[in-house]
Amino acid sequence: MPEPGFSRSTLLGSAVAAAIVFMGCVADICFAAAIVGETRYAKINPDTATSLEGIKAEYRRPALIPFPKENPYTPEKASLGKKLYFDTRLSVTSAQSCASCHNPGFGWGDGLAVGVGHGMAKLARRSPTIVNAAWGEIFMWDGRAASLEEQALGPIQSSGEMNMPIEQLMERLASIAEYKSIFAAVFPNEGMSAKTLADAIATFERTIVSERAPFDLWLEGNEQAISEEAKRGLVVFNTKGQCSSCHEGWNFTDDGFQDIGLPGADVGRGQFLPGILKMKHAFKTPGLREISRRGPYMHDGSVATLEEVIEHYDRGGVVRPSRSDLIKPLGLTSQEKSELVAFLKTLNSHLNPTALPDLPR
Amino acid sequence: MHKPALIALLILGGLSAAAYAANQTVRQHGRMFSTESVTIRKGETLIFQNDDNVPHNIASVSKGNEFNLGSQPPGASTDVTFTEVGDVQVICAIHPRMKMTVKITN
Numbered sequence: 001m002p003e004p005g006f007s008r009s010t011l012l013g014s015a016v017a018a019a020i021v022f023m024g025c026v027a028d029i030c031f032a033a034a035i036v037g038e039t040r041y042a043k044i045n046p047d048t049a050t051s052l053e054g055i056k057a058e059y060r061r062p063a064l065i066p067f068p069k070e071n072p073y074t075p076e077k078a079s080l081g082k083k084l085y086f087d088t089r090l091s092v093t094s095a096q097s098c099a100s101c102h103n104p105g106f107g108w109g110d111g112l113a114v115g116v117g118h119g120m121a122k123l124a125r126r127s128p129t130i131v132n133a134a135w136g137e138i139f140m141w142d143g144r145a146a147s148l149e150e151q152a153l154g155p156i157q158s159s160g161e162m163n164m165p166i167e168q169l170m171e172r173l174a175s176i177a178e179y180k181s182i183f184a185a186v187f188p189n190e191g192m193s194a195k196t197l198a199d200a201i202a203t204f205e206r207t208i209v210s211e212r213a214p215f216d217l218w219l220e221g222n223e224q225a226i227s228e229e230a231k232r233g234l235v236v237f238n239t240k241g242q243c244s245s246c247h248e249g250w251n252f253t254d255d256g257f258q259d260i261g262l263p264g265a266d267v268g269r270g271q272f273l274p275g276i277l278k279m280k281h282a283f284k285t286p287g288l289r290e291i292s293r294r295g296p297y298m299h300d301g302s303v304a305t306l307e308e309v310i311e312h313y314d315r316g317g318v319v320r321p322s323r324s325d326l327i328k329p330l331g332l333t334s335q336e337k338s339e340l341v342a343f344l345k346t347l348n349s350h351l352n353p354t355a356l357p358d359l360p361r
Numbered sequence: 362m363h364k365p366a367l368i369a370l371l372i373l374g375g376l377s378a379a380a381y382a383a384n385q386t387v388r389q390h391g392r393m394f395s396t397e398s399v400t401i402r403k404g405e406t407l408i409f410q411n412d413d414n415v416p417h418n419i420a421s422v423s424k425g426n427e428f429n430l431g432s433q434p435p436g437a438s439t440d441v442t443f444t445e446v447g448d449v450q451v452i453c454a455i456h457p458r459m460k461m462t463v464k465i466t467n
Contacts, residue, residue: 326416
């Protein structure tokens with residue numbers, strides 16, 4: 001980083017921008033019309049909490065699940081959404097449901113390195129959990145879905161996943177008398193449609209929230225709820241490990257996109273923001289609740305254990321222009337690595353068993 | 362009022378308005394912009410200042426006012442001059458919760 005008070009004109013950047021103006025737009029985006037001028041640098045004092053009490057304040061659980069005003073919660077809608085979520089008839093083969101890849105038995109993931117889609121073909125990325133999706137800002141590893149409702153319709157229609165054309169699905173559901181009557185009761189003014197299907201599934205998904213974990217009990221004042229090793233791990237998490245730069249807040253994610261230096265050709269978020277260098281190979285920061293029961297890890301399932309995840313961050317990953325400026329060798333000691341793992345294990349709650357719904361016939 | 366004085370006042374008024382606009386700063390702190398919306402005139406400049414403890418990547422893909430500041434480290438502030446009238450959606454590409462609008466008028 002430049003010295004404090006250092007000031008320089010970004011002539012090179014301006015020249016590049018000007019060159020793009022004359023070349024015209026590249027890919028889907030051109031960065032030329034607004035003029036990027038001088039950049040100055042000053043030293044700022046980071047306000048990251050380093051004391052345990054200060055750190056605790058960052059992680060308190062919210063009291064309520066947020067539901068969007070466009071799709072408010074009703075118990076009946078969540079109940080319908082649960083039926084749809086577990087119904088294999090949402091796939092063209094009638095063999096896969098949402099729960100096939102987002103299975104409560106595997107922490108609402110699938111426990112596989114990468115998902116398995118239509119025809120048992122392997123997908124390119126790991127199935128993310130839906131735990132705490134209610135707090136999500138943007139969805140899919142590459143952020144291509146702006147809402148949970150939009151996300152819900154994606155895998156259903158994707159040829160590689162459930163491969164079900166939405167019109168065909170609505171016809172199939174309309175042929176099931178009980179579904180027709182439930183939709184009519186839950187959505188009296190809208191009835192059965194792709195929109196109400198998505199609204200119901202998203203509403204159910206928002207009800208899947210991690211229960212209180214030992215970490216939460218400790219936040220609430222039970223000093224014995226987590227070990228001293230885990231408490232030290234929390235401090236490493238927030239300081240030397242820099243984990244909290246992205247895994248922030250009670251759900252341990254900023255919903256942001258970073259290239260963390262994993263090898264591979266998948267450009268992730270870069271597919272949608274091709275003009276932004278730092279988005280190449282960038283994937284969404286996952287939350288860390290229930291993390292030790294959700295392996296293997298990373299967007300491609302390439303890392304088997306939490307210990308190996310920490311080794312990756314300690315090494316800093318592949319050096320390339322898109323790699324996040326936050327990713328660099330950390331110099332963690334073996335004790336600090338063990339403490340981090342001990343802390344991460346305190347984020348597992350005791351999820352209540354999920355009763356499977358009776359499905360309409 | 363004498364004509365030269367009126368002209369001087371107009372020039373001074375124009376300069377001060379420009380200076381005011383040039384001094385408008387949008388800060389980034391706690392993974393949030395300091396404002397949800399700011400209004401400036403065409404040709405005026407905003408300063409995007411990263412007061413956070415992580416890098417940000419401020420950008421816009423709004424037609425006519427596209428820009429990309431790249432990875433801005435904590436402590437960096439960059440001038441951006443907007444050249445087209447309209448509403449510009451400004452984002453941090455890294456942190457999708459960060460969104461704001463720059464309204465550019467004639």
